[in-house]
Amino acid sequence: MIAFEHVGKRYGGRFEALAHLNFRVARGEMVFLTGHSGAGKSSLLRLVMRLEKPSRGRVVVAGHDIAQLHASQVPFYRRQIGVVFQDHQLLFDRSIFHNVSLPLEIQGVEPREAARRVRAALDKVGLLHREKALPIELSGGEQQRVGIARAVVNKPALLLADEPTGNLDPQLSADIMALFEDFNRIGTTVMIASHDLALIARLRHRILRLSDGRLVADGGAV
């Protein structure tokens, strides 16, 4: 599903955020990405989202070198990926329902069908009863679940998450991770960046460990 081939990323000519990255993530796999802060986890995810292009090497997603995508194709590529952000990236002037339906609105899904899918996604994250609330009225954990609902509402084959449990207590973090595992179980490829080693070690999935932009470990739970 994802293949990094000799990928390097420099910012501003000097600072090397990522170097010599080589790895593959199979379809339907669930992978954790870990490392100290500044190790390049976010940079790696940004490359997969095609927010940036690699300075060297190729990032291949679903068989396509995504650096080759024309700027006008990038939005269509992004619609295929669900992304959960650490800071949720919710719109605070819209209800939970409208936040989750945003990807469907962008894709022009017929409103009745969109409402059905939004409710299914909200139901899945256990927030169906809050659909009319504004994000500000929700707790941090609930906001994160809204972010997850928005990421999965258009049934992406690839789900990315950047520190999805960043600000949550251990119990809520475990709940969120369990949610990701559910999506993985039905065939979604999941890639989660997290520095919560204790938590991800318990989950027994493949872990990619980055240090100073290099892949220093690739394997099962440590």
Place this chain on the structure above:
Amino acid sequence: MRSSATPKRRQGAALKTPHKAAVKPAVEKAQAPQRGARSQQTRFSSRLRAWGRHHRSMGWDSFQRLIRYPLGNLLTMLAIAIALVLPAALWLTLDSARLLDAELDESATLTVYLELSADDAQSLRIEEAVNAEPDVLETQLISAEQGMAEFQQSLGLDDALAGLESNPLPISMVVRPESVDPVAMQQLATRLEALAGVDEVRLDLAWVERLRNLAELGRRVALALGVLFGLGVLLVVGNTIRLSVESRRREIEVVMLIGATHAFVRRPFLYSGAWYGLGGGLLALGLLDLGNHWLSLPVSALAASYGASFSLPQLDVTGSTILLSCSTLLGWLGAWLAVTRHLSSIRPR
């Protein structure tokens, strides 16, 4: 996790992504969206419906945003209206000057003075000869007595002229040419002057020309002002839209992160710009009407004092439509420029 098993299964069904058909075909679709649309008529029409739906909802949404902050938006529209009123008023004035211009054409005549010795019979023969010229539309003989009477009247020299023993004026003839083109009139004058019995031909073109040049000057000034103030409207709308792009920056970043195209992001702002333009145009029409009322009384009084009836021109339906379409288009264009310029600077974090 709080969610029960039942909804999980339901969502599971909804989320069932066939492993093989996952991203790959979707990415292919991304690379050739047109091809996919052409091959599947239904998908194309559903996309078209979605497109129309988004246009409707954005048109309405941007209208509501307009109403939400009535004062600020009204001020923007007023600025647009003022920028539109000036060139529009000038254009209207010139339009009425064009009516005067037509009257000028009527008065573009040549005056043919016959030799003093010519009597009535000769003058009739000369008139026939003049009428035989191809460019002559009509002629009117003015006897020496008539000429004297007009002269007296226009100069108010009754007493001085009454002292004259004989009428010093020749018989004259007013000739209306077919063409009011200065060159053609000059040629006609030369030909008429060559006729036997004709002493002199006068053509008073200079002031007609002057007036016409003045009107042309005015027209160009109006055009230049129109272009300048049109740019002003672009700037006003552009600046307003720039601020609203800035205030919705986060929203734009988020929707771009989840796959919104530039066109999608641009749409609400384009509608806002068009609404600003339309609102400004309507206000401009109102201002023009107001100005018309305000000026109509002194203008008609002034015209009456010159023995003429002249009323200020009003914008007719066609003119109003043109004004409104122009202002709407300018608003749209200003928004387009502002959003396009700013979108390139907004990159999702």
